[in-house]
Amino acid sequence: MISLESLPPKVMILDTTLRDGEQTPGVALSCEDKVRIAEALSDLGVDVIEAGFPITSKGEMLAVKRIAGLGLNSRVCGLARCRKEDIDAAVDCGLDYVHAFIATSDIHMKHKLKMEPEQVKAKAIESVEYAKSHGLTVEFSCEDATRTRLEFLKEMHIAVQEAGADKINMPDTVGTMSPPAMEYLVKEIMPVMKVPLSLHSHDDLGLAVANSLAGVRCGASQVHVCVNGLGERAGNAALEEVVIGLLAFYGIRTNIDTRKIGYVSKLVSRVTGFMVPDNKAVVGNNAFAHESGIHVHGMLKDPSTYEAFSPELVGMQRSIVVGKHTGAHSVKEKLQEYGVEVGDEVVNKVVEHVKKLAESGKHVDDAELVALAYHLVGMDKKAPRRIQLREFAVFTGINITPTAVVALEMDGEVHRGSQIGIGPVDAALNAIRSVLKDKVSLEEYRLAAITGGSDALCEVSVKIKFDGGTKVASVGKSVGSDIVNTSVDATIEAIDRLYARKKQLERE
Ligand code: KIV
Ligand code: ZN
Secondary structure, three states, rough: OOOOHHHHOOOEEEOOOOOHHHHOOOOOOOOOHHHHHOOOHHHHOOOEEEEEHHHHHHHHHHHHHHOOOOOOOOEEEEEEEEEEHHHHHHHOOOOOOEEEEOOOOOOHHHHHHOHHHHHHHHHHHHHHHHHHHOOOEEEEEEOHHOOOHHHHHHHHHHHHHHHHOEEEEEOOOOOOOOHHHHHHHHHHHHHOOOOEEEEEEEEEOOHHHHHHHHHHHHOEEEEEEEHOOOOOOOOEEEEEHHHHHHHHHHEEOOOOOOOHHHHHHHHHHHHHOOOOOOOOOOOOOOOOEEEOOOHHHHHHHHHHHHHOOOHHOOOOOOEEEEOOOOHHHHHHHHHHHOOOOOOHHHHHHHHHHHHHHHOOOOOHHHHHHHHHHHHHHHOOOOOOEEEEEEEEEOOOOOOOEEEEEEEEEEEOOEEEEEEEEEHHHHHHHHHHHHHOOEEEEEEEEEEEEEEOOOOOOOOEEEEEEEEEEEEOOOEEEEOOOHHHHHHHHHHHHHHHHHHEEEEEEEOO
């Protein structure tokens, strides 16, 4: 029987976004990408960063070496098979922590390793002793542990601990566990454990997080995770869900600064090119978005009516989405966010329009909502833009940092600036923001393809706000065939509206 008192006061987080996460189909990271993510993970408070699998390539070795030499707050480890050359590669990277593994399930030993259990055990012992003789901290994994015969798993754990392993990780390599099965397994294993037990759960049945939490309840004190649930096949346990789950269900803290989760999620998504699904728990666009009129009404009175926890806890933002289930409260609140004050009559008309459009299958975004309200009050006459783009160029390619230069005319004066970015769009938007008098934050950037093919038309909408001060937001939208130019146009439209609104507020 596990009592709440036996829960560990703190759980260690080993993040493997840069190793298992990079095994996500379609994801490949450059050395620079890995460094950016490693720095963000360290700043987030991850205890151990699994930076890569050094033996796999020269490039991988260089990246792990760079990360090991960054002097991060997190410890940095590298993955190694139970082979001397793998452990040597980790040592050559300057690592002082290795994660060594060998498969122990009958199916893996027979078909993959073609080794007998005794040979596997001997190899594991030899490798742990070898790594220890190099002064390394050794975390050891029996790959496919959860499908390994229980008696052999215990034998392996005892043997590698005697050989000097400092921590043992139990991978659910194929994601076949359920929470009750994980509880049973961890309870069986704990009596042979003299060092901390870690878990590494895959999400093939959508239970990686639940299994990790169940294992912690029974004695595991470290969890392997990936940001945004990246990882081989269906992914690994998501960092953000494990950290919040530990807090919400058991009150267990980690060293993670939860307020930085939203930022790190977005960074990893941008750098890996792997989109976070809108309905993803904790970090999805919809995680704190409310559409139904009833929900919005309740939420505006007290957010806890329809939120399990507050978005601020994880550095996310609450939003109201208008659609088929929208009510007047949502529309009024939404328009106020963009500084549009209209009476109840106009609000009701906007609601009616939004519902009609939604019923015909059309989603109304923020830019269209604002335009609709302006149209209904007769304020949609196009005024000339006060901010004009005079010059713009962006340099991008392979082995070059995307760089943009821009000249904007504002109030009759031309201001020039240049900035770098992760890609050409990022560089362009950074350059535009760099020439503004005020600090402007990019709240949202949405890109959609309107037509197919490489000459497709795209639609970009951009939402921005002044940093601090006034809470008024602004949106700009543009359609075109060039993603960079269209993004620039939408951004300038949003900025133009933001300054127009600022001027209006100053007059009032
Ligand atoms: O899922 C797994 O078994 C792994 C091991 C290398 C630990 O990623
Ligand atoms: Zn894995």
